[in-house]
Structures are given as structure tokens and as C-alpha cells.
Amino acid sequence: EAGVAQSPRYKIIEKRQSVAFWCNPISGHATLYWYQQILGQGPKLLIQFQNNGVVDDSQLPKDRFSAERLKGVDSTLKIQPAKLEDSAVYLCASSLGGGGYGYTFGSGTRLTVV
Amino acid sequence: KNEVEQSPQNLTAQEGEFITINCSYSVGISALHWLQQHPGGGIVSLFMLSSGKKKHGRLIATINIQEKHSSLHITASHPRDSAVYICAVRSGYGGATNKLIFGTGTLLAVQP
Numbered sequence: 530e531a532g533v534a535q536s537p538r539y540k541i542i543e544k545r546q547s548v549a550f551w552c553n554p555i556s557g558h559a560t561l562y563w564y565q566q567i568l569g570q571g572p573k574l575l576i577q578f579q580n581n582g583v584v585d586d587s588q589l590p591k592d593r594f595s596a597e598r599l600k601g602v603d604s605t606l607k608i609q610p611a612k613l614e615d616s617a618v619y620l621c622a623s624s625l626g627g628g629g630y631g632y633t634f635g636s637g638t639r640l641t642v643v
Numbered sequence: 644k645n646e647v648e649q650s651p652q653n654l655t656a657q658e659g660e661f662i663t664i665n666c667s668y669s670v671g672i673s674a675l676h677w678l679q680q681h682p683g684g685g686i687v688s689l690f691m692l693s694s695g696k697k698k699h700g701r702l703i704a705t706i707n708i709q710e711k712h713s714s715l716h717i718t719a720s721h722p723r724d725s726a727v728y729i730c731a732v733r734s735g736y737g738g739a740t741n742k743l744i745f746g747t748g749t750l751l752a753v754q755p
Contacts, residue, residue: 571745634686
């Protein structure tokens with residue numbers, strides 16, 4: 530089966546610019562997650578969708594980060610405006626349901642803010 | 644104190660050695676994942692466990708729910724096993740809102 534697709538793989542932007550990441554989960558996976566992984570740390574959950582509804586966005590910095598999954602399939606994560614501390618790998622993952630079955634990560638987008 | 648602790652943080656082994664990475668957690672869980680992350684960011688799910696033991700090729704994962712402890716073993720290690728190995732637990736007892744809580748990872752380097 531095809532994996533979780535993410536684009537772009539790499540992005541370099543200046544601080545205060547905007548950036549958007551895209552994720553296409555595995556077909557049929559109802560749950561989609563966006564994680565932020567800062568170098569040397571484990572991934573931190575930013576937002577979890579169940580179909581097109583938000584289940585958990587408690588750690589999403591909502592003043593600058595936004596995410597949507599309008600049709601319950603692919604998703605975009607946006608940062609506007611970016612700060613230096615947003616430099617990280619942004620990982621998308623999907624699973625069949627909330628129980629964790631079929632949990633699959635994408636390759637991630639490495640963001641560098643200069 | 645982190646809810647998920649891994650040890651060791653760094654591990655260097657010679658090719659062919661038997662490797663063990665440990666994970667301890669302090670929360671109630673519905674499942675535990677072992678993940679492999681190669682340089683560049685991509686993460687691969689190796690195992691998902693809720694009890695007992697699983698084996699896939701040279702990899703073996705065990706979990707002791709009572710002791711809140713899991714181990715990942717690699718037999719006959721090879722340089723291509725070099726990666727970061729991450730333990731992650733799913734808190735609670737299932738359902739859509741349960742989060743994955745990640746350990747900080749174990750950096751494994753297998754030398755030829």
C-alpha cells in the first residue's frame with residue numbers, strides 16, 4: 530500500500546514569512562496527526578483529526594499555526610508568521626482509528642527558519 | 644520526569660552483537676509502539692504491542708504491563724540497523740482522543 534505522503538521534503542524560509550505543508554494519509558485512515566520534532570527531541574503532537582473534525586489541538590500554537598482537513602482526506606498545516614524556534618521536522622501520521630492500529634508516519638518536512 | 648523513559652540514550656555496538664533497548668513508562672496505556680527513525684526524519688513503525696512478545700526478522704519486542712516496561716532486541720546487529728529507536732505509548736485505554744507519548748529515543752550506531 531502507498532505510505533503517508535508529505536510535501537515538500539525541505540523548506541527554508543525567513544522569519545515572519547508564511548509556509549504550508551501538505552499531507553496525504555493512507556487511504557481509509559480516519560485519523561491524521563501532525564507532529565513537530567525539534568532536533569534531539571521526540572515528536573510533539575500539534576493536532577489530531579478524526580475524519581475532518583479536530584480531536585486534539587491543545588498543543589497547537591494557534592496564534593501562528595493552523596491546520597485543516599476539509600474533506601477528511603488530505604491535510605495542510607500552515608505557519609504564519611514563522612519564528613526561528615519553528616525550525617523542526619514536521620511529521621504527518623495516520624492510523625485506522627484512535628486505537629493506534631496501522632499507525633504510519635510520513636517522511637516529514639524539514640523546516641529551517643533563518 | 645518524562646512519562647516515557649528510554650535507556651540507553653546512546654549505544655554503540657559491533658556488527659553481530661545482540662542489542663537491547665529499554666523503555667519504561669509511568670502512565671496507563673492501551674498500546675506501546677517501537678519506531679525507527681533514520682537520519683532525514685522518516686519514521687517507520689516496527690511494532691505495536693499491548694501484551695507479550697512480537698518478533699519480526701531479527702527484531703524482537705517484549706512488554707511487561709505489570710512492570711510498565713518494554714524492551715526492543717536486535718539479534719545479529721548490522722550497520723544498516725544504525726538509527727534512532729523511539730518508544731511511544733498510547734495513553735489511556737483506546738478511543739479517538741488518546742495521544743502517543745514519545746520517549747526521547749536511543750541513538751544506535753552499529754560499527755562494521
